[in-house]
Amino acid sequence: MSALWLTPGVVLVAVLLLRWLRPTWYWMAFGVTFAAIRVLIRYRSVMDACGLTVPPSRWRLALARMANRPVPEARSPRILRLRPTATGLVLRLKLRPGQDAYDFSASADRLRHSFALHNVVSREIRSGVVELRMTGYDILKRVRMPPAEPEPDVALRVAVALREDGQVHHRDYRVPGPHALNVGATKSGKSVYQRTLVTGLAPRNVVLVGIDCKNGVELSPLAARFTALADNPGESAELLDALVAYMGRVYELIRAEQRISVGLPDAEITADIWDLPVHLRPVPVVLLVDEVAELALAANKAEEARRDQIVTNLVRLAQLGRAAGIHLEVCGQRFGSELGKGITMLRAQLTGRTAHRVNDETSAHMAFGDISPDAVLAAVQIDKDRPGTAVAGDSSGGWSRIRAPHTTLRKAVDICNAHAHRTPEIPELAPFRPQLPARVLVGEVQPPKHAAASAF
Numbered sequence: 001m002s003a004l005w006l007t008p009g010v011v012l013v014a015v016l017l018l019r020w021l022r023p024t025w026y027w028m029a030f031g032v033t034f035a036a037i038r039v040l041i042r043y044r045s046v047m048d049a050c051g052l053t054v055p056p057s058r059w060r061l062a063l064a065r066m067a068n069r070p071v072p073e074a075r076s077p078r079i080l081r082l083r084p085t086a087t088g089l090v091l092r093l094k095l096r097p098g099q100d101a102y103d104f105s106a107s108a109d110r111l112r113h114s115f116a117l118h119n120v121v122s123r124e125i126r127s128g129v130v131e132l133r134m135t136g137y138d139i140l141k142r143v144r145m146p147p148a149e150p151e152p153d154v155a156l157r158v159a160v161a162l163r164e165d166g167q168v169h170h171r172d173y174r175v176p177g178p179h180a181l182n183v184g185a186t187k188s189g190k191s192v193y194q195r196t197l198v199t200g201l202a203p204r205n206v207v208l209v210g211i212d213c214k215n216g217v218e219l220s221p222l223a224a225r226f227t228a229l230a231d232n233p234g235e236s237a238e239l240l241d242a243l244v245a246y247m248g249r250v251y252e253l254i255r256a257e258q259r260i261s262v263g264l265p266d267a268e269i270t271a272d273i274w275d276l277p278v279h280l281r282p283v284p285v286v287l288l289v290d291e292v293a294e295l296a297l298a299a300n301k302a303e304e305a306r307r308d309q310i311v312t313n314l315v316r317l318a319q320l321g322r323a324a325g326i327h328l329e330v331c332g333q334r335f336g337s338e339l340g341k342g343i344t345m346l347r348a349q350l351t352g353r354t355a356h357r358v359n360d361e362t363s364a365h366m367a368f369g370d371i372s373p374d375a376v377l378a379a380v381q382i383d384k385d386r387p388g389t390a391v392a393g394d395s396s397g398g399w400s401r402i403r404a405p406h407t408t409l410r411k412a413v414d415i416c417n418a419h420a421h422r423t424p425e426i427p428e429l430a431p432f433r434p435q436l437p438a439r440v441l442v443g444e445v446q447p448p449k450h451a452a453a454s455a456f
């Protein structure tokens with residue numbers, strides 16, 4: 001008798017363990033079927049309760065009256081498709097005349113708990129068709145990144161976070177946004193995100209340049225993998241001058257190659273560094289700016305001039321940098337016109353947007369107001385007890401909720417030290433070469449100057 005009880009008990013414990021340890025496997029094995037049945041059974045009543053139905057048409061009412069039948073029910077949007085995914089369900093709906101996609105976005109929260117799912121996001125995929133992306137479980141609670149896939153160097157794409165639909169979120173410098181802005185309140189997870197990005201870039205063939213006006217607290221420990229670092233506004237201004245000069249030299253190289261290819265029939269004309277022959281191609285540069293507002297502060301005339309010079313150089317790098325393989329990664333608590341002249345111009349160039357938790361809607365607007373109003377709403381709703389959660393958008397108006405893995409500073413330092421030998425030299429940036437930690441200098445890990453080739 002006890003053995004009979006034991007079997008279902010063991011199965012139940014196994015299922016619960018599976019759900020806790022491997023939520024994705026649990027979802028694929030059981031959750032998705034239960035959820036799909038639940039959604040289909042509750043569909044009509046949920047649409048009705050959420051006010052997402054339309055009254056019956058006049059002719060149906062007239063027909064019912066003529067046939068002496070009961071008044072027809074309100075009509076729900078027609079289900080076009082219900083598709084299971086590794087983390088949830090995707091429900092595609094055809095709207096009835098008079099319905100608005102915005103009503104579905106506004107009802108996302110009601111739909112979430114009515115269908116007993118973890119999250120519902122609505123987006124209009126074409127006129128009159130809405131897609132409800134429903135997540136079955138809290139995938140961002142414990143972020144486990146899938147094993148990294150090898151990326152060719154020309155791709156310049158780094159896995160930085162997990163999306164709530166279970167996909168990996170990449171920071172891709174070549175498409176769609178060559179430059180990015182990352183905003184968020186204090187302790188919202190900006191530095192952990194940036195650290196994760198650096199650990200992803202460290203093993204790649206890339207020049208890392210840092211500006212960290214929090215006295216270098218965030219980036220100095222990672223100095224072994226940085227070609228140049230500045231930790232105060234004065235030094236940052238000089239570093240940006242040097243980087244603009246370097247960009248000019250890369251443009252000269254592109255022009256020289258163009259002159260050669262123009263004279264050769266059928267030869268491709270070089271438009272950016274990626275068109276250059278591999279042996280001539282300069283190593284791409286990623287400039288990380290932590291707490292950009294520090295660069296925009298000015299207490300007197302001299303500091304105002306320096307500030308203008310910094311912002312002008314950042315705008316110049318953002319406008320012209322892509323072809324020269326220079327990419328900006330700007331991070332700050334706020335990023336609006338109150339930071340002064342040129343900031344909105346710079347923001348327009350930083351098309352890859354990420355917003356961590358923000359303190360007010362205005363800050364969310366700074367990140368998404370100009371590209372995705374939906375994302376503004378999502379950014380202000382980020383739970384303050386879930387640091388690292390962010391909304392990532394792009395210039396096409398799409399966005400998703402993401403969370404980076406919790407990369408500790410220790411782990412990031414170890415990765416940067418291990419890849420110190422990949423740090424390229426750039427003559428213009430030589431004065432900004434960071435001081436290396438003692439253990440790197442005594443050879444416990446390879447010092448940069450031995451192995452890395454000159455960037456260009």
Ligand SMILES: Nc1ncnc2c1ncn2[C@@H]1O[C@H](COP(=O)(O)OP(=O)(O)OP(=O)(O)O)[C@@H](O)[C@H]1O
Nearest residue numbers: 185186187188189190191192387388403404405406
């Ligand atoms: N992805 C994450 N997963 C889990 N915890 C995180 C994550 N990101 C951040 N945290 C937690 O939040 C804390 C604050 O994160 P972080 O230092 O990145 O914030 P910040 O926005 O850079 O803050 P500040 O602007 O004050 O420097 C971290 O110490 C960590 O405990």
